[in-house]
Amino acid sequence: MSDFAVEANDIVRTFNDGGVQALKGVSLRVPRGEVFGLLGPNGSGKTTMVRILSTILSPTSGSATVDGFDVVKHPDEVRRRIGLAGQYATVDENLTGYENLRMIGSLNHLDKDYVISRAKSLLDEFGLSDAANRNVKTYSGGMRRRLDLGAALVANPPILFLDEPTTGLDPQSRQDLWTIIENLVEGGTTVLLTTQYLEEADRLCKQLVVLDKGSIIAQGTSQELKTQLGATVLSLTFHSTGDAARGVELIRDVSAKPANVEGTVVELTVEGGPAAAADALRRLDAAHVSLAGLTLREPSLDDVFLNLTGHKADDDVTPSDDAPTSIRKARA
């Protein structure tokens, strides 16, 4: 048995006969029993990676194993060991919550009595008992996601793929899902999670990789990445764009990272927040450039991307090949 729950070697995936390169040689090693994060903006290739690892798509080149089984050569062995849930909450709207779990259990070839009791306990654990016999059509977004996750868990898979599990959810539903995921990992499940949110990766993932345009641009523990990325963003608002242009020249070497100018706002990723802020203020004061505002904040994914790639997360993103084929078509 492989030491890793998931291992991917140099995965390449192209679409439209090579016209779109969604993944350009991605390698991963996901240790057992922890949450591993794939962080990246829309179109970075996260979902394509999950679809390949869950045997939905085959890679154009490269190889991957899940729980020791090759995703191309032994897809059924892989399918017996994984659960898949995600942002599209692919539950059947015309069935009740209970029926959805029964159906997935049956398609997982599980014993009928086991499925019945498993479905009931999952609905109970995810706070869906009251809605168990209602059509999913009547469920809220958060309820659908929990049911979707429940469906992924019916067969008790050792490895769980969660594709943007909290995208579009309200804060309470997001917290609920995070708690569920943490409990699962405590129980020994390995989770591979994709997210656009640094906060989510930070809270859940022990290790993560950052994907951009189909390539890994950074990897490590969340702490390592934060240090690498710069822990704080210093945001300065000037009175005019002219001031901003003068100001950015004055404070440029406060940080080794590139500054981002947008109108009258200059943003700089800095290592020691307060000290850097004081340094910047001194320089501006000495040159008699006054400020309209100053804030220090945690870096967002945009900042991470700006620092790692020199471009913003939503810049120049090719039409997303991330969504399932059909959903992509529906949007087009």
Add this chain to the structure above:
Amino acid sequence: MTVTTTETIHASKSSLRWAVSDVLTIARRNMLAIIRIPTALVFSVLQPIMFVLLFRYIFGAGAIKVNIPGGYVNYLIPGIIVQTTIFGAVGTAIGLAEDLQRGLIERFRALPMARMAVLAGRTVSDLGRNVLVLVIITLVGFAVGFRPHGGFVNYVVACLITLLFAYCLSWGFAYIGLAAPNSEAAQAMTFPLIFPLTFASGIFVQVSKMPGWLQGFATYQPVSEVTKAVRYLMDGSNVLIPSAGNSVWVAILWSVGLIAILGPLATAKYKKVA
């Protein structure tokens, strides 16, 4: 919220039995949807009844005349039986397009189920709905004066031939559902096929009353052949069409030929898009 982990119990069956079980699971789920979506129910049950009433009491009240024993109603009902089962195949296209659009087929793809169960389950559930529709049309038909003379066994055989043909044809509609970008488009794509097949046929009127340029197509296209066969079996004494008995074999040949071509086409499409 805690998640308990319990021992997973896999049931043991042979892979063939699992494949059958998967097909039935998917078919059952589709049948539940047909019952629960009011529009689907209207589409599959009420619409055929409307057609019976429309042609029996409006067009058939005098505007359309067919000179056979029992009058137009005896001509009409076997035709309506064929027409409604073919209209039902539209549901195959819509259902598959919807599953694809919602990402459900993706989820199925990540399960250790028989891969073909999605297509087979869909066509089987549509077959089930057609059985229901046939029963309803038979009841409504009798209520509006349909009196076939072919006997019970022939009637059942006629229904089986209709179901066989509609089932084989539904694989073509499965292809359309898989090729369509969404369910609305799937529905729109089926109409240019459904209309000539059902209306430029012997279902509602005699082909000999159609313009000359249309008669060739209308006489030999498969739906006309199936209709001929069904009429022959149900009413036995259909003197309007000589050699109608052959059409039973022609209908079966068409069905086998269609599924031999459409089955692999739909399967290949499914592998490509899903």
